[in-house]
């Protein structure tokens with residue numbers, strides 16, 4: 001199966017993964033138009049896209065995926081032949097303290113985007129069409145000490161965030177089954193890399209270490225996540241978009257499981273050296289805090305279908321990816337200061353009593 005998009009609508013392109021995808025996709029596909037629809041919530045930042053802002057084939061539109069009229073207008077105006085749907089509320093902790101916006105954006109917003117895409121696709125303005133839903137391994141729930149999530153693992157979401165993503169995945173499936181719409185669905189493990197918002201584990205730890213603030217580790221610190229560099233995720237999405245059969249689902253992951261406490265120790269040690277601190281100094285900042293309610297114990301992705309069918313494999317080793325990421329944060333402290341001001345600061349202070 002081969003599909004060459006000429007005009008893509010990226011939703012949530014001002015966020016972490018969406019902005020990384022826009023940079024790599026535009027470099028690999030210089031003739032393709034890219035329209036970026038993003039509501040610029042606390043997690044969206046146009047400074048992630050400075051390097052592409054003046055590119056004649058790129059257009060940014062501030063708006064909500066739940067605005068049917070706007071979505072319809074963009075699809076028609078730009079003759080969009082592929083929607084790559086990143087826009088979401090993405091932070092599990094926020095979904096526990098305020099689930100409603102997760103349902104509004106991740107479920108209702110996705111449904112509106114799907115419905116406008118269906119009308120556009122059925123209008124026959126474009127020769128071929130794809131709707132790619134960017135999802136997460138969290139829809140599968142939690143694993144015990146062994147085993148992996150495959151694409152056949154039943155959905156068993158445990159947090160309001162993952163339930164909202166599972167809801168959207170089922171709608172995507174329904175649009176394929178009911179209308180024959182050419183949808184695709186990817187489910188990726190935890191990403192890390194540049195432009196990662198410092199509310200998530202790795203960038204939060206980097207940010208707090210630099211500022212000598214406590215490093216909150218939830219529960220016993222033994223929960224396991226499977227980490228993939230965001231550049232590898234972006235490459236996998238492009239491969240799926242261009243070569244996967246409509247209706248298919250692909251897991252994306254790099255076989256890179258880490259206990260949270262081991263990741264935190266690693267980041268502490270790498271930063272001891274870079275910040276010229278005594279070996280072991282940063283580890284003293286680690287503070288075990290109350291566990292996340294419903295905290296999934298272990299995620300581990302079996303991405304063998306993606307390798308077998310479409311030939312994708314991660315290019316980064318974790319060693320190179322994590323050192324590059326730490327160096328990126330050290331070199332982009334202005335970006336960090338910018339995104340951690342305002343609404344984010346208020347949220348974090350409410351969570352941790354003023355230790356942002």
Ligand code: NAD
Nearest residue numbers: 012014015016017039040041043044064065087088090191
């Ligand atoms: P993010 O929070 O960094 O970015 C989300 C973006 O969506 C922001 O730019 C925000 O402004 C935008 N947005 C939010 N609501 C919107 C709305 N109603 N209309 C338009 N734009 C809106 O998220 P991320 O970490 O980049 O994740 C992107 C996608 O990838 C999400 O769908 C997430 O579920 C999925 N995912 C993330 C990871 C991960 O490790 N971060 C892993 C697998 C899958």
Ligand code: DAU
Nearest residue numbers: 090091092136137138189190199200201216217218223260
């Ligand atoms: O697995 C993919 C998912 O990964 C994505 O779908 C989500 O959008 C993304 O946010 C991420 O979810 P997690 O909950 O796994 O990521 P987070 O960085 O919030 O937490 C990673 C682990 O670290 C988790 O076990 C909770 C723990 N943690 C997190 C934070 C923020 C801590 O111990 N302390 C912290 O301060």
